[in-house]
């Protein structure tokens with residue numbers, strides 16, 4: 001497929017926003033049962049949620065560039081019964097709304113403790129909104145992943161690994177940002193987030209590598225023989241029926257060399273996994289926000305490469321019909 | 326139930342592209358609006374078509390054959406392009422099985438074109454909506470046309486009658502009989518899309534002559550352990566009497 005930059009930015013940006021929100025909510029849940037010190041509502045949870053919201057909004061803006069007719073985008077909510085894209089279109093604004101409410105409640109201190117258990121655990125109103133937000137976050141990850149994973153003839157995508165990678169890579173980048181943010185606004189949580197960011201990044205490395213290995217061993221189900229229904233081992237296309245280009249020649253191939261594709265793979269493996277973990281380690285040890293932010297930026301750039309590769313690697317069976325001018 | 330479809334006879338298609346031009350002409354002047362062409366007369370022309378005729382070479386020189394292969398939306402019975410559409414712009418008609426796009430609802434997200442394994446959908450780069458073959462839905466029901474003309478434009482244009490139109494759910498329709506009796510098949514059956522359009526294979530009539538058919542095997546002289554009275558290439562009794 002030809003990677004569309006709007007979609008690359010959409011999926012990576014909302015991934016950061018979702019991960020960041022998950023990080024905040026995890027922190028707050030831990031502190032509610034007193035596993036972690038509780039933080040300042042305004043300075044940490046409130047501001048943090050606004051940052052997460054900003055990433056979600058940026059992602060939404062990027063997605064608009066993918067549509068030919070963005071003025072009709074509201075129609076996309078119609079077919080949620082069958083279309084994962086439609087489900088994503090519904091869940092994304094819902095999540096943005098919940099994150100917004102979560103942020104506002106923290107910023108304005110509308111956070112009554114509903115009840116306290118005997119052991120001292122407190123159930124706050126924001127935790128309920130947060131739980132809904134967490135469900136929406138996972139819903140959004142699944143919808144985004146399934147948009148690709150449900151297309152069965154795009155064999156590179158048609159695997160649960162696609163969804164798992166969307167979840168892990170998005171969460172990793174969000175936790176990484178949360179680590180840097182915590183270092184300035186809630187230093188005692190920095191190590192907690194940092195260690196989780198490392199764990200999730202390593203988990204992401206394992207699942208992403210698994211999908212790379214799987215894809216390298218895929219055997220295409222469609223061949224020129226099944227595409228034409230002719231039983232002969234030697235069939236070559238002589239003309240695709242037109243001499244100029246068409247959507248079929250533009251949209252479905254990455255137009256780059258095999259070497260380029262391969263180098264992007266190694267570059268993203270380095271930028272998404274190896275370097276960020278090294279920087280994170282250093283950043284946690286020295287409690288240095290600049291290093292932590294660098295780790296986040298490196299990983300984000302790496303994720304752009306990862307997403308590009310994700311699209312470029314998928315080989316659409318329609319390409320069998322478009323091989324020579 | 327009705328499922329309208331085309332049957333394309335690869336045995337007689339000569340690759341003249343008459344169906345391509347006729348399709349474009351009819352549909353670009355239709356009520357749904359034009360089909361964009363960009364730079365039609367300059368460098369890198371590009372445009373939207375519902376139908377393409379491609380050419381393939383089968384075999385290796387000198388034992389090669391040329392295959393002309395028309396390809397348009399196959400109006401799948403289980404179309405993967407329809408459920409993925411977020412707006413409901415893509416739909417399959419219950420009454421006749423035609424898969425259509427509502428150009429007023431489509432948001433141009435291209436998702437359906439990813440979901441069609443055949444590359445049958447082409448986005449209109451100017452109008453930014455998805456387009457594809459409509460089986461000339463604006464023509465086949467037009468009662469102001471004479472009966473014989475209520476067929477898709479490509480079918481009418483084909484000089485060799487390589488394109489046939491009808492209902493594949495009616496087992497006695499001309500095209501169902503053709504599919505049944507002449508080995509009609511579907512493209513990429515591995516994805517379970519059940520294309521309604523079928524292709525008839527290239528067929529050859531070959532004369533099989535065995536050696537014993539050239540020599541009279543029933544020569545009665547054989548019975549008497551004697552060879553034929555004359556060399557094989559000399560006229561036989563049959564040759565001289567059968568006139």
Ligand code: SF4
Pocket residue numbers: 397398399400401404405406407424440441442443444445446457518
């Ligand atoms: S050929 Fe493609 S566009 Fe046409 S119905 Fe089948 S999947 Fe949909």
Ligand code: SF4
Pocket residue numbers: 409410411412413414415426430431432433434435436437438454455
């Ligand atoms: S491009 Fe149009 S028809 Fe295709 S999936 Fe998107 S909205 Fe539906």
